[in-house]
Amino acid sequence: MQKPSIPKGTRDFPPVEMAKRNYIFNTIREVYHLYGFQQIETPAMENLSTLMGKYGEEGDKLLFKILNSGDCLAGISDEELLERNPAKFAPKVCEKGLRYDLTVPFARYVVQHRNEINFPFKRYQIQLVWRADRPQKGRYREFYQCDGDVVGSDSLINEVELIQIMDEVFHRLGIRVSIRMNNRKILSGIAEIIGEAERIVDITIAIDKLDKIGLEKVNEELRSKGLSEKAIEQLQPIILLSGTNAEKVEKLHTVLAGSAIGLKGVEELSFILDRLPYISLRADLELDLTLARGLNYYTGAIFEVKALDVQIGSITGGGRYDNLTGVFGMEGVSGVGISFGADRIYDVLNQLDLYPTDALLTTQVLFVNFGEKEESWLLPHIARLRANGIRTELYPEAVKMKKQMSYADAKKIPYVAIAGENEIAQNKINLKNMITGEQILVTIEDLLSGKYFSC
Numbered sequence: 001m002q003k004p005s006i007p008k009g010t011r012d013f014p015p016v017e018m019a020k021r022n023y024i025f026n027t028i029r030e031v032y033h034l035y036g037f038q039q040i041e042t043p044a045m046e047n048l049s050t051l052m053g054k055y056g057e058e059g060d061k062l063l064f065k066i067l068n069s070g071d072c073l074a075g076i077s078d079e080e081l082l083e084r085n086p087a088k089f090a091p092k093v094c095e096k097g098l099r100y101d102l103t104v105p106f107a108r109y110v111v112q113h114r115n116e117i118n119f120p121f122k123r124y125q126i127q128l129v130w131r132a133d134r135p136q137k138g139r140y141r142e143f144y145q146c147d148g149d150v151v152g153s154d155s156l157i158n159e160v161e162l163i164q165i166m167d168e169v170f171h172r173l174g175i176r177v178s179i180r181m182n183n184r185k186i187l188s189g190i191a192e193i194i195g196e197a198e199r200i201v202d203i204t205i206a207i208d209k210l211d212k213i214g215l216e217k218v219n220e221e222l223r224s225k226g227l228s229e230k231a232i233e234q235l236q237p238i239i240l241l242s243g244t245n246a247e248k249v250e251k252l253h254t255v256l257a258g259s260a261i262g263l264k265g266v267e268e269l270s271f272i273l274d275r276l277p278y279i280s281l282r283a284d285l286e287l288d289l290t291l292a293r294g295l296n297y298y299t300g301a302i303f304e305v306k307a308l309d310v311q312i313g314s315i316t317g318g319g320r321y322d323n324l325t326g327v328f329g330m331e332g333v334s335g336v337g338i339s340f341g342a343d344r345i346y347d348v349l350n351q352l353d354l355y356p357t358d359a360l361l362t363t364q365v366l367f368v369n370f371g372e373k374e375e376s377w378l379l380p381h382i383a384r385l386r387a388n389g390i391r392t393e394l395y396p397e398a399v400k401m402k403k404q405m406s407y408a409d410a411k412k413i414p415y416v417a418i419a420g421e422n423e424i425a426q427n428k429i430n431l432k433n434m435i436t437g438e439q440i441l442v443t444i445e446d447l448l449s450g451k452y453f454s455c
Helices: 015-034 056-061 078-083 086-093 103-112 157-173 184-193 197-207 210-224 229-239 245-255 260-278 342-352 372-387 401-410 421-425 444-448
Strands: 045-047 096-098 121-130 142-151 177-183 284-287 298-307 316-321 335-340 365-367 392-394 415-418 429-433 439-442
Touching: 015 121, 015 142, 015 157, 015 342, 045 103, 103 121, 103 142, 142 157, 142 342, 157 177, 157 260, 157 298, 157 316, 157 335, 177 184, 177 260, 184 197, 184 229, 184 245, 184 260, 184 298, 197 210, 197 229, 210 229, 245 260, 245 284, 260 284, 260 298, 298 335, 365 372, 365 401, 372 392, 372 444, 401 415, 429 444, 439 444
Parallel strands: 177 284, 365 392, 365 415
Antiparallel strands: 045 096, 121 142, 142 335, 177 298, 298 316, 316 335, 415 429, 429 439
């Protein structure tokens, strides 16, 4: 008999893990709602034509492609089969693929529903995405993204509000974080100033790795991409710029004096920084010129959030992008968005043991089952407790008390309610605290008051 298994890079989530994950999702969802974001969902499958060509050559390789139903090889010749060319073969036998991220499906959604959407459109989406990547620690083939975007507005107030959203979510989760910010226009300006404007992509990819591989390795990578020693030398003081945010902005005005796009980026940063005193951030926000973000569709402000008390990669990121919908023929729709890394946030909360006890939503009280007579007396009382929002179970069989208590222990149920012949005669219930072992005689009204349970 074959041993049951799941595909590599996927996971089962038992009840306790699901409760923890839902605590994260619900916290993010509640904060998005506070700022007027509305939830949408898109299909797990998209037409392959929607996905292909949007993530670069490497991204196309990581798309999970779905074979057409029926005889998928009907239109394929023997010569094409023998050619063994996946890139040429796949589009003929696969019309659909699993979504790689939530951004491209969102762009498709905006174009397809443009006549129903009120702009600016604030949407959030919490759904699974799939990547045919090599599974390794912390990297999965199936994982959640928690995206929030505002499209159809150029206003930098949107960036200010997204900073507030990130700050509020991590404050509610109890995670101390640092928010890092930069602007892709500044990076373009730097590339222009050092005479390497055409190598902006190579420069951003390299300096984005500074905190992972160090300055020397970054410089080596820049040399390997063909940057001159003079350009690399000019880059050093810029990417290692220090001081307060205000001091960095002041120095950038001087450094980027000869670059119109660079100065535009400084102006955008200044707009955001000038509004921080009015919004009472709890997290530190740092202007970091080494922050580049890997995705090259960012065109303005970019963000990354780091946890301060755990060694882990960024736990949230995002930024401003122009022309999100241009690939689908709808030009000029600017947007800005962020994505919370649910799996990394989960790891941080676990390492720091920050989950509130009541977030795990276990049963609060289990009623012991002694038989049909006791069941009949208990059922209406249990219904009243549930109507009052108290999470209540009746053990389904009248088995030995030890087995029922073991069940409560295994599920970490804090209270067991015992109602035998004596208790029923007094119209009371024996309530056992499973943590302290203490037992007290209470009325149903005492239980309904909720004083024994944190809901």
